[in-house]
Amino acid sequence: xxxxxxxxxxxxxxxxxxxxxxxxxxxxxxxxxxxxxxxxxxxxxxxxxxxxxxxxxxxxxxxxxxxxxxxxxxxxxxxxxxxxxxxxxxxxxxxxxxxxxxxxxxxxxxxxxxxxxxxxxxxxxxxxxxxxxxxxxxxxxxxxxxxxxxxxxxxxxxxxxxxxxxxxxxxxxxxxxxxxxxxxxxxxxxxxxxxxxxxxxxxxxxxxxxxxxxxxxxxxxxxxxxxxxxxxxxxxxxxxxxxxxxxxxxxxxxxxxxxxxxxxxxxxxxxxxxxxxxxxxxxxxxxxxxxxxxxxxxxxxxxxxxxxxxxxxxxxxxxxxxxxxx
Amino acid sequence: xxxxxxxxxxxxxxxxxxxxxxxxxxxxxxxxxxxxxxxxxxxxxxxxxxxxxxxxxxxxxxxxxxxxxxxxxxxxxxxxxxxxxxxxxxxxxxxxxxxxxxxxxxxxxxxxxxxxxxxxxxxxxxxxxxxxxxxxxxxxxxxxxxxxxxxxxxxxxxxxxxxxxxxxxxxxxxxxxxxxxxxxxxxxxxxxxxxxxxxxxxxxxxxxxxxxxxxxxxxxxxxxxxxxxxxxxxxxxxxxxxxxxxxxxxxxxxxxxxxxxxxxxxxxxxxxxxxxxxxxxxxxxxxxxxxxxxxxxxxxxxxxxxxxxxxxxxxxxxxxxxxxxxxxxxxxxxxxxxxxxxxxxxxxxxxxxxxxxxxxxxxxxxxxxxxxxxxxxxxxxxxxxxxxxxxxxxxxxxxxxxxxxxxxxxxxxxxxxxxxxxxxxxxxxxxxxxxxxxxxxxxxxxxxxxxxxxxxxxxxxxxxxxxxxxxxxxxxxxxxxxxxxxxxxxxxxxxxxxxxxxxxxxxxxxxxx
Numbered sequence: 067x068x069x070x071x072x073x074x075x076x077x078x079x080x081x082x083x084x085x086x087x088x089x090x091x092x093x094x095x096x097x098x099x100x101x102x103x104x105x106x107x108x109x110x111x112x113x114x115x116x117x118x119x120x121x122x123x124x125x126x127x128x129x130x131x132x133x134x135x136x137x138x139x140x141x142x143x144x145x146x147x148x149x150x151x152x153x154x155x156x157x158x159x160x161x162x163x164x165x166x167x168x169x170x171x172x173x174x175x176x177x178x179x180x181x182x183x184x185x186x187x188x189x190x191x192x193x194x195x196x197x198x199x200x201x202x203x204x205x206x207x208x209x210x211x212x213x214x215x216x217x218x219x220x221x222x223x224x225x226x227x228x229x230x231x232x233x234x235x236x237x238x239x240x241x242x243x244x245x246x247x248x249x250x251x252x253x254x255x256x257x258x259x260x261x262x263x264x265x266x267x268x269x270x271x272x273x274x275x276x277x278x279x280x281x282x283x284x285x286x287x288x289x290x291x292x293x294x295x296x297x298x299x300x301x302x303x304x305x306x307x308x309x310x311x312x313x314x315x316x317x318x319x320x321x322x323x324x325x326x327x328x329x330x331x332x333x334x335x336x337x338x339x340x341x342x343x344x345x346x347x348x349x350x351x352x353x354x355x356x357x358x359x360x361x362x363x364x365x366x367x368x369x370x371x372x373x374x375x376x377x378x379x380x381x382x383x384x385x386x387x388x389x390x391x392x
Numbered sequence: 393x394x395x396x397x398x399x400x401x402x403x404x405x406x407x408x409x410x411x412x413x414x415x416x417x418x419x420x421x422x423x424x425x426x427x428x429x430x431x432x433x434x435x436x437x438x439x440x441x442x443x444x445x446x447x448x449x450x451x452x453x454x455x456x457x458x459x460x461x462x463x464x465x466x467x468x469x470x471x472x473x474x475x476x477x478x479x480x481x482x483x484x485x486x487x488x489x490x491x492x493x494x495x496x497x498x499x500x501x502x503x504x505x506x507x508x509x510x511x512x513x514x515x516x517x518x519x520x521x522x523x524x525x526x527x528x529x530x531x532x533x534x535x536x537x538x539x540x541x542x543x544x545x546x547x548x549x550x551x552x553x554x555x556x557x558x559x560x561x562x563x564x565x566x567x568x569x570x571x572x573x574x575x576x577x578x579x580x581x582x583x584x585x586x587x588x589x590x591x592x593x594x595x596x597x598x599x600x601x602x603x604x605x606x607x608x609x610x611x612x613x614x615x616x617x618x619x620x621x622x623x624x625x626x627x628x629x630x631x632x633x634x635x636x637x638x639x640x641x642x643x644x645x646x647x648x649x650x651x652x653x654x655x656x657x658x659x660x661x662x663x664x665x666x667x668x669x670x671x672x673x674x675x676x677x678x679x680x681x682x683x684x685x686x687x688x689x690x691x692x693x694x695x696x697x698x699x700x701x702x703x704x705x706x707x708x709x710x711x712x713x714x715x716x717x718x719x720x721x722x723x724x725x726x727x728x729x730x731x732x733x734x735x736x737x738x739x740x741x742x743x744x745x746x747x748x749x750x751x752x753x754x755x756x757x758x759x760x761x762x763x764x765x766x767x768x769x770x771x772x773x774x775x776x777x778x779x780x781x782x783x784x785x786x787x788x789x790x791x792x793x794x795x796x797x798x799x800x801x802x803x804x805x806x807x808x809x810x811x812x813x814x815x816x817x818x819x820x821x822x823x824x825x826x827x828x829x830x831x832x833x834x835x836x837x838x839x840x841x842x843x844x845x846x847x848x849x850x851x852x853x854x855x856x857x858x859x860x861x862x863x864x865x866x867x868x869x870x871x872x873x874x875x876x877x878x879x880x881x882x883x884x885x886x887x888x889x890x891x892x893x894x895x896x897x898x899x900x901x902x903x904x905x
Binding site: 072075263269332388 | 397448467468469472482485486488489490491494497498499500505506507509529531532533536551605663664694695700701702703719740866
């Protein structure tokens with residue numbers, strides 16, 4: 067019984083995120099004109115997975131008490147790159163995918179190296195590198211265009227066995243293949259330690275540099291997976307500044323919604339995925355209730371505020387005011 | 393004294409920080425199977441010596457040998473790998489990780505590149521048992537544990553590294569009495585297993601009970617090494633401070649009742665099940681001590697009085713009038729005049745990177761602001777006066793507080809609140825981890841403040857302090873005031889027995905001594 071309690075305490079943020087998502091999705095599904103259908107789930111999941119990949123990237127960096135404001139721009143850059151190289155025969159396409167993911171990894175490594183060896187604040191570092199990545203994206207695609215291997219694209223945005231959206235399966239696979247080993251590894255443990263108390267982690271001999279470097283690198287990789295999927299959905303590449311920035315900002319909202327502490331040390335990428343799914347559902351709620359689209363930003367902001375407040379309810383019960391600042 | 397070749401030897405170690413010489417050609421020998429106490433005031437060079445030994449900083453001069461081979465450590469983990477492990481005074485635990493994760497943070501057991509949670513848990517449980525802390529659950533998050541439990545985890549973590557030399561830097565300062573007993577048993581067992589232990593503490597009776605050898609440091613050098621028990625406490629303290637040692641505590645003047653209502657009165661103060669019907673009155677000119685084991689509600693009582701806790705019941709009377717204190721802002725207002733010197737100076741008391749000037753001003757900006765704008769001249773004058781009055785040793789008020797020694801930092805915390813000219817001063821263990829010299833100054837300061845008309849409520853984990861400083865002592869147990877001691881009743885035996893909540897027969901016997 068006590069074991070159960072300790073597990074609950076560890077996973078509270080993630081469980082809360084899952085709860086918020088389930089609640090939002092139920093409201094959405096029960097009011098949807100088409101009802102709860104495989105088609106509806108496919109459309110919804112295709113839209114949400116992009117943000118989920120970027121939110122995972124953000125979560126991994128935020129856990130080290132950093133922040134990556136370049137995730138949206140890495141997504142944009144890799145989208146533009148994919149629209150050039152993920153084409154042609156199966157071999158060419160495969161090499162293209164490797165190239166796109168490698169580019170994401172490289173972007174993340176640049177961020178990590180500057181933060182660690184340059185000792186610059188993550189927030190300014192990634193604003194600057196983000197602008198650079200966007201610059202490269204513009205050079206690749208001054209105008210929207212390009213193409214993608216449509217067989218692969220359709221396979222990854224369709225349905226498995228006629229019911230399961232493939233994009234959701236890809237998202238789950240990414241979480242299992244990247245997040246789970248990472249969070250169980252020595253480096254991942256060091257990442258949590260660094261975010262929670264960098265001095266204590268250093269004094270304990272935890273590999274804090276390797277952990278930070280790995281976090282930014284994985285963030286680059288995950289953002290690139292997001293960029294790849296964006297290409298699969300849109301069939302084109304576009305150096306869209308506003309959309310890149312929106313992904314960055316929404317990723318932070320998703321991470322908070324997903325129970326990851328912006329102070330570092332607490333949370334999980336799984337929570338961030340559900341935070342992203344919930345965030346997208348909030349955006350779509352408006353359409354089910356048939357409001358004027360002009361209302362969307364206002365409405366989305368209000369619901370987001372309410373959802374984030376759920377996490378703060380605990381503070382109302384705090385009887386020692388010093389815990390407000392913990 | 394000891395014929396065998398030492399396990400560790402330091403020769404001619406020097407370290408300078410800017411113009412300040414922290415360590416000046418110091419030497420030391422450490423032998424296996426012995427507990428070696430290191431004594432000295434803050435700033436004597438003990439902390440620097442340890443930082444050199446465990447690779448936090450590199451020496452400017454001198455050499456260190458371990459097992460006959462010369463060593464130089466680039467980082468704490470290099471020193472740990474070589475077998476030198478230190479339990480630091482500033483805790484090195486990671487609050488958001490579990491106890492097991494913390495114990496194994498530097499070298500977790502792995503399987504296929506991933507942390508083997510089951511093996512990790514087994515090793516952590518073993519280490520906790522070895523440290524005498526089998527009651528701590530390995531899955532508990534460190535941030536949910538009280539300070540004394542965290543310290544035990546810290547000890548378990550050090551043991552899990554299988555050290556050859558274990559250094560304890562004020563490692564018992566946060567422990568409860570029963571934990572100290574357990575830790576001492578553990579340390580003695582480790583000694584018999586052939587470990588070398590370096591023990592740094594300001595508590596003389598701990599050293600007398602534990603150490604085989606004692607070395608005294610002063611001004612960055614080792615002054616003397618002798619077998620424990622061959623010098624009296626007074627002689628040791630003279631060696632430490634380098635001058636003759638007179639009574640540490642100022643005299644307690646007899647206080648005549650003046651018929652005025654108490655400066656602070658509590659009537660049946662309750663907070664959940666942590667504070668149970670606490671009633672007492674504190675008069676101007678009086679120093680009341682809060683005693684008892686750590687974690688019996690003393691801290692909560694101080695926080696409740698200072699308006700930090702919500703949903704308290706009962707009454708707080710200031711000068712005989714009921715007062716509603718619902719925040720620190722209300723507590724420090726001129727009408728109420730409370731000040732709380734917090735326990736953890738690094739987080740609650742100070743803004744470390746900010747200057748001495750800004751720290752001193754933090755609680756008293758309204759004293760020298762005119763229409764919301766800070767009057768720089770007035771601020772400087774008041775701050776210079778305070779630095780002189782409290783004898784804070786700082787080259788300039790613009791120096792960051794982090795550059796000051798621990799004792800001087802604590803003086804800044806106290807001075808910060810004196811800027812407000814408080815009438816009721818609450819202190820939460822203000823001398824923890826502070827050197828003898830600064831302690832004396834703080835005792836004298838508290839008595840002077842009381843003589844000038846302040847009312848002082850002092851929580852202390854140091855029995856000598858309660859006996860030497862306080863006019864009355866309230867001993868707390870499980871959230872309630874278990875016993876009130878006054879004047880000659882305040883003895884170590886009475887304090888200990890009521891802190892342990894032993895029955896009345898034993899209490900009566902204890903109070904006879």
